[in-house]
Amino acid sequence: MSEPHGAVGAAGSATAAAAPGAGTDLNAAVRGKIARAVILSSGAILLMLALVIGYAARTAYFGAKDLATATDLIEKFVFALLPMIGTWVGTVLAFYFTNDSFQTASNQARLTFAETRDARLRQIPVQRAMxxxxxxxxxxxxxxxxxxxxxxxxxxxxxxxxxxxxxxxxxxxxxxxxxxxxxxxxxxxxxxxxxxxxxxxxxxxxxxxxxxxxxxxxxxxxxxxxxxxxxxxxxxxxxxxxxxxxxxxxxxxxxxxxxxxxxxxxxxxxxxxxxxxxxxxxx
Missing domain, CATH: 3.10.580.10 (CBS-domain)
Structure with missing residues (x-):
């Protein structure tokens, strides 16, 4: 016995209504997993970089017995890496918090880069660079x-x-x-x-x-x-x-x-x- 057309229409509508929600939940879950994986791997990379920088600075200090040389080496590493890290984190946040927050994340990444750049410039006297x-x-x-x-x-x-x-x-x-x-x-x-x-x-x-x-x-x-x-x-x-x-x-x-x-x-x-x-x- 066939079902009334009204029942079929209602069931179809219910299925259609559920599908977008299920897809949204799935997308959110995928984004969450990727974001967590990227953040964890970023943390591991940062830890390794800190160890490498520390080892390089230690080698420079004990090799030249010059604290200024070691300090300058650390500055170069840090100011070269911070903009990259800020951009990376901003991209991850944009992906994790959906497209609505992409502009905010991008602006924050640019701000991080600008602040890092200005901090670097404030440390360099003109007589060193001119x-x-x-x-x-x-x-x-x-x-x-x-x-x-x-x-x-x-x-x-x-x-x-x-x-x-x-x-x-x-x-x-x-x-x-x-x-x-x-x-x-x-x-x-x-x-x-x-x-x-x-x-x-x-x-x-x-x-x-x-x-x-x-x-x-x-x-x-x-x-x-x-x-x-x-x-x-x-x-x-x-x-x-x-x-x-x-x-x-x-x-x-x-x-x-x-x-x-x-x-x-x-x-x-x-x-x-x-x-x-x-x-x-x-x-």
Whole structure:
């Protein structure tokens, strides 16, 4: 005897309603098992890493009899591993607590990385990381003499021959920095004025350093895209100086260390965004 259509419909609806719940419970159980396994294995890995770091530091100390060497080794291990661990834990938490918490977990992982990076930068003095100003390749000429420096040979060809991407301009005695420009700004000016770096034609070299640095597109970047810190600063101060200059409207990728920490001070050294990234990553 066949069942009434109403009974069949009710049973089908009940089965359909139960299926999603059962699937959700199964997914939650699977996530829980995977999360527990990953967390336990992460704990084991952390323990092994702690033992390895401790052994390496002990070997360094007894080998060199230098506590500073051992301490520096531990710092490098810790600051290299913490961002990785924070990201790993954030990913596990995102998986465990379902997609609704993924953004929160990701934000926490990024925050952990940022805090670790800033902590590392606060421990590194600028004088340890900077390039001495005597080694910085650039132009040394007082502004009164800029008319006598040819743009093509003194700027465009100079960057190409030295294989550098940024050009600081110092006073003739290098006791003051006037500003800095990057190769993209130089090439843009060359393009606008028909100066070709491969051309040997003297007629293409009429532009001067003064004309270049006083150009409406170049001058604001030249004078306003560099930061300054004092000799007692840390790389955290360098990062802050870069951020402050960038916030004023021009991307800052260079910071100079001066004896007064101001633009009018005597330059001591230079730190670029590339240096900052290198030291924040592994020192």
């Amino acid at each position: 390039m001495p100003v005597s080694s910085v390749r650039g132009i040394a000429a007082d502004d009164a003499g800029w008319q006598g420096v040819n743009f093509k040979t003194g700027v465009l060809d100079f960057l190409a021959s030295e294989k550098i991407g940024r050009l600081p301009v110092f006073s003739s005695s290098r006791d003051r920095l006037y500003g800095i420009v990057h190769d993209s700004v130089v090439k843009d000016f060359a393009l606008r004025h028909g100066v070709r770096p491969t051309s040997a034609d003297a007629a293409a070299s009429a532009a001067t350093l003064a004309e270049f640095l006083e150009d409406g597109e170049v001058s604001p970047r030249f004078r306003n895209s560099v930061g300054f810190v004092g000799p007692d600063a840390t790389l955290a101060d360098v990062k802050k100086a870069m951020d402050e200059v960038t916030a004023r409207g021009y991307p800052c990728r260079d910071v100079f260390v001066t004896d007064t920490g101001t633009p009018n001070g005597r330059p001591i050294g230079m730190i670029t965004n590339v240096d900052l990234e290198k030291w924040s990553s592994y020192g």
